[in-house]
Amino acid sequence: MTITVDETAVPAAPTAESVRVDGADRYPAYDFSRPAQLDRESIRHLEAGFEAFARLWSAQLTAKVRVRAHLALERVELVSYEEYAETLPLTTAMVVGSLVGREEPCVVQFGLDSALLWVVQMMGGRSTSLPEARTFTPIELALVRHLMEDTFEHLHAGLDGLLPGEPRFSAVHYNPQYMQVISAAAAVIVARYSMRLGDAENTATVMIPASAVADRLAASGSDAAAAHTPAHTVAQVRSTPLxxxxxxxxLTIGAGEVLDLAPGDLLRLPHPxxxxxxxxxxxxxxxxxxxxxxxxxxxxxxxxxxxxxx
Known part of the structure; x- marks a missing residue:
């Protein structure tokens, strides 16, 4: 009697380590240190507000600096302040605006070179390129402060009541890593812009504490949901074009008859x-x-x- 042994390799049973690795690839670990995400309705509400602010700020810069300015909103995100600060240059202009009744401020951030170009234009100079970035002199700081007081007014108007009050100019910081006006783990809402002033291009951001607008966002979302009543749904259905x-x-006929049809042929319809x-x-x-x-x-x-x- 002859016995034949099949030496084909049998796949090994998956080990706990391989299952863990595959699971990690398929289901990335949830980071509980990150703040919760915003819902779509809140994102749309914030985007509309920040786009309105961009239009107001562009018009303000164009009028005050006397060079055509344009700001385009790139995205709105919810991150921790530490994550936000890590995305900024080591040296930049962070204009802090205090909010009535709150310890956490809002921040409008832009490049020092952009701000210095604004100052040159406001003082009657002419420049087509961004100057070298540096901290402000007392006179430059006074001009930037005057400009930013109107900017905070536009921010409050653009966000249409989401902020608890109009921000007031507080200070200018140059290093985001050492700006300790808000907890590193605090959730903040950040709007990122691309900025063009004449031929010069740069970026800018606006940061507001999430806690300052959370209640108003929730209220606006519930109001919007309440507005969609059954009567609105019926009205939309009735106005849908048909x-x-x-x-x-x-009439049912064969495919061959269809192929043989010619001008002048008559078809007897079964409809009485x-x-x-x-x-x-x-x-x-x-x-x-x-x-x-x-x-x-x-x-x-x-x-x-x-x-x-x-």
């Missing part, structure tokens, strides 16, 4: 002359109707609706 078709009874036509929307019959005319236009007279036949 294409209606007046249809005869269908005295029977009404079907009025359909899509493939759904909604009524029976008889054809007619009014002046030069063809019409149909509804004789029976589908509800009456049930």
């Amino acid at each position: 294409e209606l078709t007046l249809r005869l009874a269908p 002359e005295t029977s009404p036509f079907e009025l359909v929307a899509g493939n759904t019959r909604i009524a029976l109707a008889t054809p007619g005319s009014r002046g030069s236009r063809l019409t149909c007279l509804i004789s029976t609706t589908s509800e009456e036949t049930h």
Whole structure:
């Protein structure tokens, strides 16, 4: 008797380590240190507010600096303050605005080179390129402060009541890593902009504490949800356009007959002359109707609706 042994390798059973690795690849670990994400309605509300602020700020810079300015909103995100600070340059202009009744401030951040270009233009100079970044002199700081007081007013107006009050100019910081006006783990809402001033391009950000707008965002979301009543839904359904078709009874013929059709051929339709036509929307019959005319236009007279036949 001969015994043949199959030496084909048998796949090894998955080990706990391989299962863990595959699971990690498929289901990334949740980082509980990150703040919760904003819902879509809140994101849309914030984006609309920050876009309105961008238009107001652009108009302000164009009028005050006398060079055409343009700001475009790139994105709005919810992160911790530490994550936000890590994305900023080591040296930049962070203008702090205090909020009434709150310890956490809001921040408008932009490049020092952009601000120095603003100062040059406001002082009557002309420049087509960004100057070298440096901290402000007392006179430059006074001009920037005057400019930013109006900017905070526009921020409050653009966000349309989301902030608890109009921010007030507090200070200018140059190093985000050492700016300890808010906890590193605190959740903040950040709007990121691309900025163009004449031919010079740069970036800017606006940071507001999430706790300052959370209640107002929730209220606006509930108000929006309450506004969508059943009556609104019915009204939208009633205003939806539908294409209606007046249809005869269908005729079934072979494919060969269709291929042999020629001009002048007659097809005998199975629809009785005295029977009404079907009025359909899509493939759904909604009524029976008889054809007619009014002046030069063809019409149909509804004789029976589908509800009456049930």
